[in-house]
Amino acid sequence: xxxxxxxxxRNLYKVFGRNPRDAVRRLQAGDSRADVADAGTxxxxxxxxxxxxxxxxxxxxxxxxxxxxxxxxLNGLLEPSAGDxxxxxxxxxxxxxxxxxxxRRSSISMVFQHFALLPHRTVLDNAAYALEIxxxxxxxxxxxxxxxxDKVGLGDRAEAMPDELSGGMRQRVGLARALTAGTDILLMxxxxxxxxxxxxxxxxxxLVELQQELGRTIIFITHDxxxxxxxxxxxxxxxxxxIVQNGTPEEILTDPANDYVAQFVQDVxxxxxxxxxxxxxxxxxxxxxxxxxxxALRVMRDxxxxxxxxxxxRRYIGSVTxxxxxxxxxxxxxxxxxxxxxxxxxxxxxxPLTEVVxxxxxxxxxxxxxxxxxxxLGTIPRVxxxxxxxxxxxxxxxxxxxxxxxxxxxxxxxxTLAAVGEATGSSAGQASAGAALATTAAPDTAxxxxxx
Numbered sequence: 001x002x003x004x005x006x007x008x009x010r011n012l013y014k015v016f017g018r019n020p021r022d023a024v025r026r027l028q029a030g031d032s033r034a035d036v037a038d039a040g041t042x043x044x045x046x047x048x049x050x051x052x053x054x055x056x057x058x059x060x061x062x063x064x065x066x067x068x069x070x071x072x073x074l075n076g077l078l079e080p081s082a083g084d085x086x087x088x089x090x091x092x093x094x095x096x097x098x099x100x101x102x103x104r105r106s107s108i109s110m111v112f113q114h115f116a117l118l119p120h121r122t123v124l125d126n127a128a129y130a131l132e133i134x135x136x137x138x139x140x141x142x143x144x145x146x147x148x149x150d151k152v153g154l155g156d157r158a159e160a161m162p163d164e165l166s167g168g169m170r171q172r173v174g175l176a177r178a179l180t181a182g183t184d185i186l187l188m189x190x191x192x193x194x195x196x197x198x199x200x201x202x203x204x205x206x207l208v209e210l211q212q213e214l215g216r217t218i219i220f221i222t223h224d225x226x227x228x229x230x231x232x233x234x235x236x237x238x239x240x241x242x243i244v245q246n247g248t249p250e251e252i253l254t255d256p257a258n259d260y261v262a263q264f265v266q267d268v269x270x271x272x273x274x275x276x277x278x279x280x281x282x283x284x285x286x287x288x289x290x291x292x293x294x295x296a297l298r299v300m301r302d303x304x305x306x307x308x309x310x311x312x313x314r315r316y317i318g319s320v321t322x323x324x325x326x327x328x329x330x331x332x333x334x335x336x337x338x339x340x341x342x343x344x345x346x347x348x349x350x351x352p353l354t355e356v357v358x359x360x361x362x363x364x365x366x367x368x369x370x371x372x373x374x375x376x377l378g379t380i381p382r383v384x385x386x387x388x389x390x391x392x393x394x395x396x397x398x399x400x401x402x403x404x405x406x407x408x409x410x411x412x413x414x415x416t417l418a419a420v421g422e423a424t425g426s427s428a429g430q431a432s433a434g435a436a437l438a439t440t441a442a443p444d445t446a447x448x449x450x451x452x
Contacts, residue, residue, distance in 0.1 A: 004089055006185055006217040007051040007074065012083035014044040014069050020081040028082075033240050043069040045241040047083075053184070056211055056218045060228040061238030067221050070238075071189050074219065075108045076100045087185065105134055109178035113190040116174065117162040123173050124149065124158040130181035141180075148176045151210060168199035175207070179214065188220045192227070204230055225264055229253070229273045237261055249273045270389055276356050277349035279388040280369045280378030286311055289337050293328045296320055296336055307365040309376055310340055316376040318344040319365045346370050349377060353388065360385055 015023040017040020026036045033042045044066040051057040059067045072078040074085055076092045084093040087107050095103065109130065117126050124145055125132075131141035149155050152172040162170055171191065178186050192200045204227060211218055222228050228235050229249045236246045237257075245257035253273050256262040285305045287296045289312045296308050300322050307321045318340035328339055345359035346368045359367050366379040 003053060005050045005086070006053045006055070006088060007219065008086040009047055009049050009070070009074070010084045010086070012044050012047040012070065012073060012085070013042070013081045014066075014073060014078060015040040015042050015081045017041055024082045042241050044073070044080075047236075047238075047241075047243050049236055049243065049246055051185075051217060051219060053217050054211075054215045055233045056208075056220060056231050058220045058222060058228040058232035058235045059238060060222050060225060060235060062223055064240075065238040066241040067223075067238050068189055071187050071219065071221050075104060075110060075187055105130075105181075105183075107183055108185045108187060109181045109183040111171075111174050111178045111186060111188040111191045113194055117170060119162050121162075122158065123154060123160050123162070123165070126162065126173050127158075127176040127180050130177055134181075144182075145176070145180045148180045149173075151179070151213075152176045152206065166199075168195055168203065171195060171203060172206075175203075175210075179210065179216070183216075185217045185219070188218060190221055190223070193222070193224070200227075207231065225268060229268055237264065250275065250278050254278070271353040271357060274353045274388055275349065276347045276351045276353065276367075276369045276380060277377070279353065279356075279384055280349075280380050281366075281384055283309055283368075283376045283379050285309060285379075286376065287336075288312070289317065291336065292334050293325055293336050293339070294334075297322070297325045297329060300325065309368060309379065310336060311376060312337070315374045316346065316368050316370050319368065321365060344368070346374075347380075348372075353385065356380055356385060357389075 013020075013024045013027065015027075015036070017023065019039040023036040023039035023042060026039070027033075027042060027045055033045065036042055047066070047070060049057070059070060061067045069078060073080050074087075074092075076085075076095070080093065084091055086092070087103050090099070090103060090107075092100065092103065118129065121129070124142060127149055128141040128145035131144060132138075136144075146155065146158060149158055152175055154169060154172050154176065157165065157169065162173065165173070171194075174191070192203050195203060207218070208231065210216075218231075220228075220231055222231075229252075232249055234246065234248055235252055236243045237252065238244065239260055245252055245261050247255075250273065252261060253265050253268060253270060256265055285299060285303050285307065286309045287299045289310050291299075296310070299308050300306065305322075307319050309319050310317050317337065320336065320339045324339045328334075333339075344365075345363050347356050347359065347370075349369060349371070356367055360380070360382055366381040367385075368376055369378040369380060371377055
């Protein structure tokens with residue numbers, strides 16, 4: 001069954017200026033942003049993307065990249081110069097004024113950067129304002145607003161006025177107002193950029209928790225790549241009005257589309273973005289518990305590894321090291337399961353590398369990656385983990401060694417050979433010394449004679 005996208009942007013253009021139609025035509029023909037400057041400023045150029053229900057889709061870029069212009073086209077605040085936006089299958093470009101108002105009321109809410117609270121209303125009435133516009137009764141809208149205020153941690157400040165709140169609290173009220181509206185889609189334009197770093201991180205974490213609980217679709221605008229990587233299920237990176245890459249955080253971090261994106265991601269904390277599943281290696285060194293101690297030893301010998309993963313009924317029960325197995329063989333032990341440690345570290349596919357690092361520090365063996373039924377999906381050797389964190393390939397290749405020529409003085413070389421010959425009593429050694437001296441001396445002599 002095909003799920004209808006929550007929102008689609010189709011070949012969006014936005015040109016501010018005297019002749020936007022001409023500018024769009026020239027851009028479509030291949031002209032650059034600078035080429036059409038005489039006709040207008042091209043803020044957005046041929047932007048297309050699809051946002052699925054329940055997804056956090058992040059649009060990021062530096063100032064002037066066009067990201068804020070896009071978000072204003074998504075809810076009809078700006079009319080595209082070309083292209084179309086579909087909200088749950090309904091075209092904004094072809095919608096009447098009444099239909100557009102209905103889309104904004106029922107489908108899309110917006111959280112602004114600077115809170116946009118009504119200063120003369122309480123926190124509760126600010127949170128309930130969208131429902132008031134929709135005509136919901138006073139008791140019902142206040143009840144629903146209180147529920148959301150509790151979720152964002154402001155239940156005890158419902159009767160406070162906006163000027164009595166900190167910046168972080170006021171932003172929570174703005175978020176609560178958007179959530180109380182009950183729309184499926186939230187547009188958030190640099191919603192956390194005015195907050196202090198600690199409060200900003202707290203708001204990011206709370207947004208992820210709320211999205212998981214409520215299942216809303218969120219389009220989030222930011223210029224902060226770390227924020228984009230933390231929040232986004234997918235990220236669209238913009239530059240000069242164009243989307244230069246659209247993908248998951250892992251795809252953007254590990255396979256940047258161009259040098260511009262690569263420069264963006266070079267300082268990202270990879271341990272918080274990459275997951276165990278993105279760096280794990282196929283599980284090669286495995287053995288069933290029924291193979292016994294000698295079977296495990298045979299696998300390690302054949303593969304030249306220091307440990308082996310032990311499986312029972314296809315499920316991972318732990319790993320054993322070569323030392324433990326050798327000691328067991330000498331002691332005459334055959335039960336392989338008895339050698340498996342009780343608390344061996346495992347991680348899930350979606351666990352971030354921060355958790356893998358913690359376990360790797362304490363473990364002498366590769367970390368096992370398992371599914372919910374404890375089936376072994378892969379392993380993460382320490383060298384693979386370090387390579388992923390350092391952004392280098394874990395494979396090694398043959399490195400050519402270039403040896404510099406060694407120059408030995410002719411007389412010294414001859415004396416060495418002579419000494420060896422005398423020590424061994426070999427006339428061949430002494431003859432070799434004389435031949436070597438004659439051979440090495442000849443070029444010098446010839447050079448001297450030629451130079452006179």
